[in-house]
Amino acid sequence: MATEQPRESRHEEIAAICERKAGGVSETRDEADKYTVVGAARRGTYANWLTPIEEHFVCHRNDIPDIDADAWAVSLRGDVDADSNTDLTMAEIRDDYPTVAVAHTMECAGNGRGQHRPETGSVQWGYEAAGTAFWTGTPVSSILREQGVKSPAGKWLTAIGGDPSDGDDVFARSIPLSKALDDCILAYEMNGEPLPEEHGFPVRLIVPGWYGVNNVKWVEELRVTDSMVTEGSLDRPGEHAYWQQVSYRLHPEGVEPDALETIDTFDTWEQLEGAVEHPYTFDVNVMSLVGAPDGESPVTPKSDGTVEVRGVAWAGDDAVEKIEISADGGESWANGELFGPEYTGAWRLFRYDWEPDVGTHRLLSRATDELGRRQPASISEPEAWREALPNDEFPWNEGGFAANAYEPNGVEVEVEKN
Template identity: 65%
Template structure:
C-alpha cells in the first residue's frame, strides 16, 4: 500500500505539472488525490483547455499505446479482439462536444460531510473528444441488438476489483464514442490514453478510461455476471448511487429510466448516476479581483445532461431578485451553454448567484437538504443529502461574493 501511495503522489505531481490551471483536492481518509479547475475563470469560457480540465481516478494509470492496444468485444456467444489501430484506420472519425462532470462534484457542500473527495464546483469541464462511434464498431462486429446493456471495463482493474460500468445499448448506439483525442490532441494519459469511452451528457464515471473490454449483456453488471476474479459490481451497484446513510442498495439488472432526476422524483430506491442534473456556475467575475463600479458582464456556463439548459437566471443581491441571462455561443447536445448578464454594479459587497432550468422544467434547488429530509427535500427546494454526495446541483453553495470599488 505504501508503494501504491508513493506512486500515486508522483503521478499527481506530474499531472499538476502538466496542468497548471488545476489544483489538487484530497480525500484524507483514503489518501486519494484528484485535481480540478483552480479558478472560476475556467467557467467563463466554453471550451475547457486540457490544462484546466479536472482529473479523477483511483488506481495507477495503465501504460499502453495505440499500436499495441486491443479491446475485447464479447456478446455472450463470442469474443473478438479489436485492434485500436484498426478501429482508427477503418472506422469513421467524429468529434463530440461533451461536458464531463464528476458525479461527486459538489460533494464538499454536504453537511454533515460525506466521505471521499470534497469537491466544490471544480470537477467539470467541456472538451471536444475525437474518436470512433460505438455504433460503427458494434455494427461492423455484427452486434444488432438495442435492448441490452453494454458493460465497459477499464485496464486499471485489478485482480481484487474490476472497474466496470454499464450503460444501455440504446445510449451507446445513439452518441457514444471510443475516444482517442481531446481538444485536437492525442488523448492524455490521465484522461484515458490510448482510448476511453465517452458518454455525452452523462456523469464522468460512465466514460470508462483505458478501455479494455466491451461486453453486451442482458442487464447491468452485477456480482457474478462477469467471469473475472475479485469483485466487479462496486462501481455500478454500490458506489455512484444516491441513497441515505448506512443504506445498502439492492443490485438491479435494469432500471425504468436512466434520468437521474427522474429517478429521484419517482422515489426509486438508490437512483443510479447516469445523466447529469441541471447545473450552472458563474465564471466571471471570479471573486478573486475587485472590479470597479459600472457595467460588469456576469458570464458563466449551464448544462443539463441529456436535456438542454433552457433558462439561466442571475441574482446580484443574494437571491432577493432574479434576472434572465442570455444564452449564447456553441449549442451542442450534451455540452454546456454560455450565459451572460450585464450588471450595473454599485460600490460595495455583493453576493452573486445563478440558477439554471432545463427543458423539462427542472430548476436547480437552493440548498442541499439534511439526512433526515431524505428525498422529500426536493419538495422544499433542496437537493437530497446522500451518503456518497452524488449529483448535487444546489445553486447557493456555488455563489460568490464580489467587492466593487468606486
Template identity: 30%
Template sequence: MPIDESAYDRRRLRQWLAGEARAEGVSRRDMLRLAAAAGVLTTLAGRPVRAYADTPAPGSGIVKPLPPELFTIRGTNAETNWSALRGTGLHTPVDRFFVRNHTSTPLLDEASWRLKVWGSGLRGAPGLDRAVEFDLHDLRRLPSVTLDAFVECAGNGRSYFTSQQGDTVTGTAWTLGAIGSARWRGVRLSQVLRLAGLTRHAVDLQPRGLDDEYVTGGVNLGRVRRPLPVAKALDDVILAYEMNGEPLPHDHGHPVRVLVPSWVGISNIKWVGDIEVSDQPLYSPWNTDFYRLFGPSHPAEGSAPITRQTLKSAFETGSGAAFDAGVRHRLTGRSWSGAGGIRRVEVSTDAGATWRRADLHDRPRPATWSRWSLDWRPTTPGPTALLARATDTTGRTQPDTTTPNTQGYLFDAVVRHPVTVVDRPAT
C-alpha cells in the same frame, strides 16, 4: 431508439437485489466485507451492510503539470479552478481539464494497444480468450464521428452539501470544478459491437479500463468497469481517440476511452481495454455499491444506479474575489444539464434578493454547456454572494436545496459564490 433509462435502472436494481445479476470478479463475500468497512448503515437485500465512498490515495499519479493557478489537487484527482476557464471558449483546454483517477494514470503504448470485445451477447465469443480484437488502426479506418460533450464526476459540487446545507457526506470534496467539455472524435460503439457480432440476446455491456486494480477497505475490486445497457450503447456512445483535435492525452484515456454523453463520469471509462457484451444483467461495484443514492430520503436498499447528470451553474471567478464599487464588471459563467440544453440563466448579485436574466452565448444543445454573461455595477461595499440559476430545455430549474445522500452525488442546488465589494480610494 433511445432507452427508457429510469425503467432500465429500476429493473437492474431489482435484479441485483434478487441475485439475478452476474457479479464478474467480485464475490458476495468480498462485497459484504467491503461494505462492512465503510459509511452509513443501510439495508441491502434484507442484510445490514454499509454504503462506502471512494477515498483518493495519497499522491496524484497524474502525468500533466498541475499548476496551482489552474488546479486544486484532491488526492489522485485534480479539480479545475473555475477562474482558469474565463475566456477559454466552448471547449476546455487539455491543460486545464479536470482529472478523476481511481489509482494513477497508466502510460499505454498505442502501437501495442488492443480492444477486446467478448461475451455471451456476441456470436462465438463467450470468453475473453476468444475475444474479437481491434487495434487503433482498425478503429481509425471506420467512419468517425465528432461531438461536443462534457464529462463530469457524479460527485461534482459534493462539498456544498456540507457548506451550504449542513449535511454529512463522504467522498472527494469537489466544489464545481470536476467537469470539462471537449470536442471528441472517435467511432460509434454501435458499429464496433456489430462488427464483433452483436446478437439480439445482448442486454448489457461492460467496458473495463487498463489502469491499476482498485483496492479499498482491504478488498481488491479489480479494474474500473461499469455496465451500460446495450440500448444506450447503440444510441450515442463513442470510442473516442481524439480530444480537441489531438490524440487523447494520457490523463484523459490514451489511447481510447468510452464517451457516454450526459451520463455521470464513471460511465466514461478511460484507457478501455476490453468490453464484455452479455446476455445477462451485469454487476460491478461501480453500479451498486458506488453511484447509487443512500440516505433517509432514499429507499432502504439504495436507489437505482445513477445515470444522467443533473443541472448546475458556475461563475468564472474565484471564491472571495473582490470587485470595485462604482465600476462596471462583466460576470461570466457556464451552465449545463444532463437532460437537455440550457434555455435560461438568471443571476443574483445580492445573495438572492433580486434576479436578472443573463445573456446566453451558446444555443441550447444537449450534452454540453452554455456560456453566459451579465454586467454588474456594485454600489454598496461589503460582502455579498453571487448566485446563478439555470433552467434547461425540459423545464427543470435549479432548486434552492438538494435532497442529501450519504455519498454526496448529483448536487444541483444554486451555489452561493461569496465575493466582496470594495470602495477603493481615488488616486
C-alpha cells in the same frame, strides 16, 4: 470489496499532472488519500465554453496503467457475432471505422460532495470537477453494428477499464445499449491532441451528457449483455459490481442499495423523484456556475455602469431552457442570456449585464432545463431524502453524488467606484 486504503502513488501522479497542466488545476482534498484528483484551479475556467486540457479536472482511484499503445486492444464480448474479429487494436479502431468528434461536458458525479454537511465520502470537490472538451474517436455504434448488434431493446453495454486495482475488484460500468448506439464514442483525442494518459490514453469511452464515472478510461473490454453488471456476471477474476451497484448510487445514510439487473429510466433527476428507489448516476442534473467576475479582485463597472456576468450552464441530455442571476444572495433574480455553441450534452455560455452599486455583492446563478427542473437552493439535512426536492433542496446522500445546489457555488464580488 473495493477498498479505500491510502495509495502512496497518488501523490506522485498528482504532482506530475499538475506540472503538465502548468497551474491550470490544483489538488482536491481526499480524506481517504486514495484517489488521484485535481480540479480547475480558477473560477475563470467557467467563463469560457471550451476547457483547455490544462484546466480540465482529473479523477481516478487506481494507478495510471503502463501503456503500450501498439499492443493495446479492446475486446468485444457478450451478445456479439463470435465469428467476427472481437479484439480490436488501436490501429483498427482508428483506421477501419468513421472518425467523429463530439462536444461533451464531463462532470464528476461527486462534484459538490464537499458542500454536504455533515461531510460525506472521501473526495471533497467544490465546483471544480467539470469541463467541456471536444473528444475525437470512433462511434461505438459503428463497431457494434459490424459485430451484429442490432436492436438495443433491453440490453446494456458494460465497459471495463484496464487500470490495475490494488484489491480484487475491476472497474466496470454499464450503460444502456440505446445510449451507446446513439452518441457514444471510443475517444483517442482530446481537444485535437492525443488523449493524455491521465484522461484515459490510449482509448476512453465518452458518454455525452452523462456523469464522468460512465466515461471509462483505459477501456480494455466492451461487453453486450441483457443486464447491468452484477456480482459474478463477468467471466473474469475479482469483484465486478462495486462501481455500478454499490458506489455511485444515491441513498440515505446507512442504506445498502439492492443490486438491480435493469431499470427503465436513466435520468438521474427522474430517478430521484421516485422512479428508482436508490438512483444510479447516469444523465447529469441541471447545473450552472458563474465564471466571471471571479471574486479574486475588485471590479469596476464600464462607462455605462455595467459589469458583464458570464458563466456556463448544462443539463446532460436535456437542454438548458433558462438562466437566472442574483446579485443579492438570492433575494431577487433577473434573467440572463444563453449564447454561443449549442451541442447536445455540452454546456451553454450565459451572460448578464449587471448594474451594481459600490460594495460587496454575492453573485448566484441558477439554471432550469427544458423539462422545467430548476437547480435547488441548497443541500438538505441527511434525514430529508425524498422530501428534499419539493423543498428546493438537493437530497444529502451518503456518497455525496449528483449535487447541483446553487447557493454553495456563489461568489463574493467587491465593486469599486468607476
